[in-house]
Amino acid sequence: MISLVILISGRGSNMAALLDAAGRGDLPVRIAGVVANRPDAAGLATAAAAGVPTCVVDHRAFAGRAEFDAALAEAIDACAPDLVVLAGFMRILGEAFVQRYAGRLLNIHPSLLPAFPGLHTHRRALAEGVRIHGCSVHFVTADLDHGPIVVQAAVPVLDSDDEETLAARVIAQEHRIYPLAVRWFAEGRLQLRQGRVVCAVEQAAHPWLIVPASAAG
Numbered sequence: 001m002i003s004l005v006i007l008i009s010g011r012g013s014n015m016a017a018l019l020d021a022a023g024r025g026d027l028p029v030r031i032a033g034v035v036a037n038r039p040d041a042a043g044l045a046t047a048a049a050a051g052v053p054t055c056v057v058d059h060r061a062f063a064g065r066a067e068f069d070a071a072l073a074e075a076i077d078a079c080a081p082d083l084v085v086l087a088g089f090m091r092i093l094g095e096a097f098v099q100r101y102a103g104r105l106l107n108i109h110p111s112l113l114p115a116f117p118g119l120h121t122h123r124r125a126l127a128e129g130v131r132i133h134g135c136s137v138h139f140v141t142a143d144l145d146h147g148p149i150v151v152q153a154a155v156p157v158l159d160s161d162d163e164e165t166l167a168a169r170v171i172a173q174e175h176r177i178y179p180l181a182v183r184w185f186a187e188g189r190l191q192l193r194q195g196r197v198v199c200a201v202e203q204a205a206h207p208w209l210i211v212p213a214s215a216a217g
């Protein structure tokens with residue numbers, strides 16, 4: 001069983017999806033710790049209630065990014081995780097940090113990358129008039145929101161959508177694909193080799209990764 005550390009900044013619903021999956025026995029992982037960069041991150045209470053050790057490394061307490069990244073790495077390494085999972089972690093991480101966890105650092109992003117890296121993805125998707133939107137799990141590189149893609153889920157954009165309804169449709173899929181990607185990693189079926197994703201998974205086993213309008217909520 002591998003161990004993982006989850007980094008959060010806020011609500012932590014993706015973290016909760018991972019905790020739930022592990023609690024149900026669907027994920028062969030031990031969640032060794034949850035680290036937040038904000039003391040008011042609501043997910044901290046969720047993690048504590050699930051019995052997971054938490055800590056805060058407040059970015060505002062550090063002179064710069066390098067100092068923050070070093071303190072964050074120290075908090076992570078105290079748990080000696082096999083995998084580090086960013087779940088709504090809203091700080092840009094420097095090159096040295098990303099290198100330190102190369103091949104064992106995952107992120108989830110609420111768009112079909114490489115479309116809409118950065119913030120406000122649902123608003124931008126609606127403004128562009130795309131008919132298909134979604135979410136992506138990717139390995140983290142120093143290039144923000146551009147690392148090698150592990151798995152994506154696509155949802156329709158409906159004429160009636162606003163930012164809120166579209167966000168709700170996407171996050172439901174985030175909660176499916178993140179535990180899936182972590183499970184593949186934990187089972188040794190997912191690797192980063194020479195900057196490319198190698199994933200020993202039958203694609204046909206997961207047809208729901210394209211979610212039809214009738215099932216997309």
Ligand code: GRF
Pocket residue numbers: 008009010011012013014015087088089108109110171174
């Ligand atoms: C998610 O949409 C995630 O993809 C993005 O930030 C949001 C975090 O939500 N990076 P939560 O904290 O997991 O509820």
